[in-house]
Amino acid sequence: MHNNNNGYPSQTRAWVTVAILMLAYVLSFVDRQILNLLVEPIRRDLDITDTHMSLLMGFSFAVFYTICGVPIGRLADRKSRRGIIAIGVLVWSLMTALCGTARTFWQFLVFRIGVGVGEAALSPSAYSLIADSFPPKLRGTAMSVYSMGIYIGSGLAFLLGGLVVKFASAQGDVELPVLGMVRPWQLIFLVLGAAGVLFTAVLLLIREPSRKGVGAGVEVPLSEVAGYIRQNRRTVLCHNFGFACLAFAAYGSSAWIPTFFIRTYGWSASDVGVLYGSVVAVAGSVGIIAGGRLSDLLHRRGYRDAPLRVGIISAALTLPLNLAYLAGTGELALALIALHVFTIAMPFGVGPAAIQEIMPNSMRGQASAVYLFVITMVGLGIGPTAVALGTDFVFGDDNALRYSLLIVTGVALVGAIVLLGMGLKHYRGSLDRLQEWKPQGVATPAPA
16 A cells, blocks of 8 residues: 555655664663663672773673674665564574573673674664655654653663662562573563564565665675765764764763662662653654644755754753763752753654665665764763772762763763764765766666
């Protein structure tokens, strides 16, 4: 069933696709972020430091997530995107379950790497599917709905983590067949892994849309992809690293905000999980949709560089809200952090949408993988560890976490404003360059 809008799927079919992909993203972020509220029990059981913990939260996951992303992105430009996603969900779910069997830091590290490898299959394929399901005027909103999974998933991770901590204080360890006695934090990884395996069946409801736009249906060699990205390097560098600075601030803060409330205000982990989890799920989801809607509005008003402008607005609004870390009461801090979550969420749907706009169809998955490589390595790979290093080595005091959060995220937000501002004219130039692109050595099909 199609509408008459240049062969795009019907609105119903397109939004069903986005909804299923968003649920997959929710699942991936629950698996990815659940560690953030389980810092203390995991540190205790594995006998590790904040810096070790940050490597489990970010770096170990991010390195292999990003390394595997580029070849998987190339597959997404040629093969079944639905099939690639299904294999990825299965791999990361099995690895998440194995995290629940870890008894040492090194075992946990290996399984987290496996989670990263599986999750690398999702977003490059999802971005490509969504771009082929919606015309440009709706892509900012559609990408933002998909990207709501970041905040719904993270919020659920904190909520589930809080419930686990509460359960642990009441019930203690649980005995399971075959595995024997497991800690409550291990149980949640086992349950999440099983849920992911079952979810793969839902992906069968997705139908592959036809590939559309400049370069659709053309297979180009990797050298040509690299050449095109190099030709647009100023745009790509400003865009990727500008949004990476925003990701650095977002991941760096979200990884440690639960611990910030526990250490600074003496809140219980279960209370933090419920309160902060609710804030992330609601304020983050509303913020990312607001960013998508704002980008589409600016686009309709003639701002061709709308996605980058949304990123600049987001960073400028978030910067003063970093004062939340110096608030005198936990309640005031939570209120300011709710606004902080809203504003910093705004650009994470329009960032990948911008990549789809400046790349030929046959390069979208690969360019998306490069974007994910940069924002994941900088944001998730370095963000949480930068905050931990500030706490451990600059201040040398666990209770100085609030100052590490203030400084590290503040510097990142200023970097985002500078880089995205520099990228505005280069992005407009890349939009013009796309219309002149022709693949080397093959006839170019008429754009759909």
